[in-house]
Amino acid sequence: MYVANGDPYTMSDRRFPDAGSYAQYLNGHQNKEFIVFENRRVGFYAYSFNHTKNPEGGYVHMIYLDDKYRAKGYGRYVLNKTMKHCKREGVKSLVLHSKKGNHINQDIYTKLGFKCLGDVDDTGFLLKWEMTF
Ligand SMILES: CC(C)(COP(=O)(O)OP(=O)(O)OC[C@H]1O[C@@H](n2cnc3c(N)ncnc32)[C@H](O)[C@@H]1OP(=O)(O)O)[C@@H](O)C(=O)NCCC(=O)NCCS
Numbered sequence: 001m002y003v004a005n006g007d008p009y010t011m012s013d014r015r016f017p018d019a020g021s022y023a024q025y026l027n028g029h030q031n032k033e034f035i036v037f038e039n040r041r042v043g044f045y046a047y048s049f050n051h052t053k054n055p056e057g058g059y060v061h062m063i064y065l066d067d068k069y070r071a072k073g074y075g076r077y078v079l080n081k082t083m084k085h086c087k088r089e090g091v092k093s094l095v096l097h098s099k100k101g102n103h104i105n106q107d108i109y110t111k112l113g114f115k116c117l118g119d120v121d122d123t124g125f126l127l128k129w130e131m132t133f
Contacts, residue, residue: 042069045078049091053126057093058086079112083129092131099124 043065051059060082065074079094086094096114098105100123106116114127 042066042074047082047094049089051095053097053120054093054095054128057091057095058082060094060096063096075108076112079129083131087131094129096127097124098127 043063045063046061047058048061049058051061053059060079063075063078082094086092094114095117096109097120098109100119102124106127109127110116112129114129117126117128119125
């Protein structure tokens with residue numbers, strides 16, 4: 001598996017109905033990568049540093065895998081890669097937002113080393129990974 005630039009707008013995220021709106025969204029972000037596996041796009045992913053939700057660290061804007069590519073270790077791969085990037089850049093934490101009631105995601109992120117910081121609003125909560133190495 002590898003991570004490379006690509007064009008994710010055909011993935012089923014309804015927030016981005018076309019390439020232009022997704023490109024506009026990503027342009028505001030410092031790091032932007034799309035998940036690619038065996039020449040097939042399996043999902044998309046974006047994170048950046050110095051976001052208001054984690055000014056001292058990194059923030060995952062989105063991580064999304066197409067249904068049939070879930071629970072195969074890709075999420076762990078991409079987040080581990082990000083954590084290593086954080087380490088290289090001297091960034092000591094990574095925060096992401098998860099939708100309320102999504103207990104599956106909460107379990108997954110806990111397994112990946114994130115701890116829940118509590119609700120941020122009616123829609124969801126923040127989870128944080130802190131470097132321990
Ligand atoms: C959340 C998501 C990115 C996780 O990536 P993934 O590739 O499916 O997860 P992985 O296969 O790397 O699994 C990571 C860990 O979670 C566990 N896990 C995976 N799916 C699980 C599930 N449905 N229930 C419980 N645990 C699960 C794995 O066993 C693994 O733990 P382990 O290594 O100790 O066995 C992916 O499932 C996804 O895109 N979901 C839909 C979109 C979404 O909700 N995005 C998040 C918005 S915040």
